[in-house]
Amino acid sequence: MTSRVKIECPCCGWEPDGGAHWMCTCGWVWNTFDTAGRCPNCGKQWERTACIPYMGGCHAMPPHVDWYKGLDDWLEDELSKVEKSVPAVV
Ligand SMILES: [Zn+2]
Ligand SMILES: [Zn+2]
Secondary structure, eight states, X not given: OOOOOEEOOTTTOOOOOSOOOEEOTTSOEEOGGGTTTBOTTTXXXXXXXXXXXXXXXXXXXXXXXXXXXXXXHHHHHHHHHHHHHSOSOO
């Protein structure tokens, strides 16, 4: 693997450690970067992803895609899968 996507907060540079730090409005807790911002329980697509202050991050809630550094085919593939799997209702 020569191309790797780096994930970090665009505001403070905090890098997620792979832990489940995000909670959906349905109560599910998971690592949002495993699913490109989509709740695995209820399917809600989160366009913004909160930074995690208690893990060393800030209080910003930037757009999910802004977390990815070095956009490449992997991310485009992931995001296109997300778009296809989300119903066209908001
Ligand atoms: Zn949910
Ligand atoms: Zn941050």
